[in-house]
Amino acid sequence: MLQFNPELINLRELIDENISDLRLSSLKKEITMVSVVRKEFPVVADKNMTNAILRNLLNNAIKFTNRSGSIKVNAVNEGDAVVVSVKDTGIGIAEKAIPDLFRIGTKYSRPGTAKEQGTGLGLKICKEFVEMQGGKIRVESKPHSGSEFIFTIPASGSSEKRD
Numbered sequence: 001m002l003q004f005n006p007e008l009i010n011l012r013e014l015i016d017e018n019i020s021d022l023r024l025s026s027l028k029k030e031i032t033m034v035s036v037v038r039k040e041f042p043v044v045a046d047k048n049m050t051n052a053i054l055r056n057l058l059n060n061a062i063k064f065t066n067r068s069g070s071i072k073v074n075a076v077n078e079g080d081a082v083v084v085s086v087k088d089t090g091i092g093i094a095e096k097a098i099p100d101l102f103r104i105g106t107k108y109s110r111p112g113t114a115k116e117q118g119t120g121l122g123l124k125i126c127k128e129f130v131e132m133q134g135g136k137i138r139v140e141s142k143p144h145s146g147s148e149f150i151f152t153i154p155a156s157g158s159s160e161k162r163d
């Protein structure tokens with residue numbers, strides 16, 4: 001399995017890289033994707049895990065947003081954590097489905113707005129990686145009014161490391 005390997009990374013750079021990697025699929029749906037993260041944002045985190053979390057969340061945002069929608073990524077320091085959010089203007093999620101999204105053993109997967117298919121595993125992996133880094137993930141969403149996925153990275157790396 002993946003080892004937790006914290007290192008100093010520039011979060012802004014990692015977000016920008018993921019946005020450019022997904023530029024083609026967002027352009028196809030005429031979706032605007034922007035980062036409002038400040039230029040220098042050093043965090044201690046596992047680069048591969050953080051990358052996978054961002055890619056999954058951005059992929060979902062593109063997948064579940066209609067043509068001409070928009071996606072905004074932000075990161076702020078809040079107390080001793082970094083709070084990262086991926087917010088879209090997409091189709092949103094039914095309230096009763098939300099607990100199933102992150103829980104192993106349940107499955108909830110809808111086709112995207114361009115009929116893209118999925119496995120229903122992406123968010124479970126996100127949760128796993130977020131928690132391995134000592135963070136938390138949650139979503140704020142309502143049908144037809146977009147979704148915001150929010151995860152935290154403890155400022156000093158993993159929770160185990162802080163003990």
Ligand SMILES: Nc1ncnc2c1ncn2[C@@H]1O[C@H](COP(=O)(O)OP(=O)(O)O)[C@@H](O)[C@H]1O
Nearest residue numbers: 060061064092109110118119120121122123147
């Ligand atoms: N940004 C989003 N907007 C609306 N629905 C979403 C979003 N992200 C995830 N979902 C819902 O959660 C489900 C599970 O997501 P995920 O675990 O990534 O699996 P998959 O994308 O393979 O279906 C999706 O099928 C979709 O119904």
Ligand SMILES: [Mg+2]
Nearest residue numbers: 060118122123
């Ligand atoms: Mg997905």
